[in-house]
Amino acid sequence: MIPLNWYMWLSGVVFCIGMFGFVTRRNIIIMLLSIEIMFNGVNISLIALSHYLEDLAGQVLVFFIIAVAAAEAAIGLALVMLLFRNKETITVDDLNELKG
């Protein structure tokens, strides 16, 4: 059988790839995609733990995470639409009016 650690490592790698994308890309849509990648990294570990611990709480949690991810994508993309309508750009670095 496959050790539990392999799944956990895979989940860690996927999570960190998503984090790298979120930190370094400046395109909002790609940043939202990176968040989805991070969600999926966490989901892999939850499902693996749920299988190895023989407890279905992990799967139920993944179910909730998927629901929240859908809500997050809907709101996020609505914000992107609004941003594009007002500023004609979806690059984060162009939104520098506050000069903070």
Place this chain on the structure above:
Amino acid sequence: MATLIALETARFGVPQWLWTIGFIIVKIAVVLAGVMLHVAYATYFERKVIGRMQNRLGPMIVGPYGLLQPIADGIKSFFKEDIIPTNADKPIFFMAPVLGLMAALSSLAVVPFFNGFVIANINIGLLFLFAMSSLAVYGVILGGWSSNSKFSFLGSLRASAQVISYEVPLGLSLVGVMMMAGSLNITEIVNAQSRYPGGMYIIAQWLGFFVFVVSAIAETNRSPFDLPEAEQELIAGFFTEYSGMRFALFFMAEYTGMIIMSSIAVLCFLGGWTIPPFVLKLLPFLGVVPGIVWFIMKLYVCIFFYYWIRSTLPRYRYDQLMAIGWKVLIPLSLANIVITAVLKILLHHAGTP
């Protein structure tokens, strides 16, 4: 069937797993060949039916009664020039029709054609069908986006909005069936129907069936909801720029989608390969007819219904289409779920399941 395989194994000394895999591959080949033949002749059937309804003959030239027309069409589109727009996003342009057809064909894996004949008898069969039908939209969106043309783009925007909206009532309308059968396995659903006194869930789930039919027509982009490919407004919608074999792939995907939707209707509402028990009691000799005959007969009734509606009703306006989906079908299907749940609990407490 399993004992037969065991016997063969004993005779030739071939390992069991090789037999199993070979048997599955043969099954897949049989199903694909059969469905492709039916797709080809569904086009012929459509042209004949619509021709008759419009008081003309339909295809008559190629072969007796035009019976070889689908083959001629296939050969023609195969040898046509394959035109690729200069500004197209080529990998996606090539991929889109294949993706559409793949999504449609992989749904066939869980469709049981008669008792025991199904490629993969999985416990989440109905969910798998939903998953695959939700993927069908990718072929449409990507095809329209990658060909870099205004008509394709508008068509694919319309199509994706329509397909996403109608997926919701399509899924919700089948929840009533799931509740009555208590399972997501399609074979299990059909068996539950044959135990049910009415024999078909359409009797108890007529509201769900109505919602399902309307949203299935919209989901497969058929008339009167064929706005994504409205010939008069958008030339052909998302596949305007496609030609030759790629066009034929889109065409095949559409007709396979129709066959899939009809077979879901047959399996979940019309009793699949079984006939209602009271009919069997009245006419016992019908029991000798094999299940596949019933299945195909019911399937063709559904497909005929598609053509009948196409040649009868005019096309809806786009805002009407969206209003029907969100303001009529979704509330109806939710009401159906609530009514089914309440009735199931009441009947369960009264003692009859």
Place this chain on the structure above:
Amino acid sequence: MINQIFFFYFSAVIVAMSVMAITRRQVLHGVLYMLLMFFHIAGLYLFLNAEFISAVQIIVYAGAIMVLFLFVIMLLNLREDIRKKQFIAVWPMGLLVSSGILMVVLMSMLTVRTGTKGVWGIAQIERVTETVAVGTVLYMQYLFPFEVASLVLLVAIIGAIVLAKRKVK
């Protein structure tokens, strides 16, 4: 043996596709790589006896969320934005930070100690089928979070409509 081959195949594709997804210049290509990745994650879930979640993964992620992304990408005219620089100037810093966190995560996995096992072993799940098992747990023990999740979705629907709607004149 065959399990490990499949695990390596799935994990290699998942990692490769997520790297591809975040490095593409054209956003739509990134979305398509994500789509492939979701399929492989669903395959991995099947290996972990989570067939219901794997179907939900494809229906919700591939069938709804990614279609939403595609839809927004098509509605926006991104020809200007995709010509801009892909990464921030100090992207090696980001690489350093995320690989540092990766190291911490990987090291901490080595010492992970699992707790007591629950009641839903494979035999138990097989007896009642996985969908029934998840449904039982969801509606018996997690009913309140389930209702809260539905409220979150309602808020999201209303919020998305309010945000994306043009001003009514």
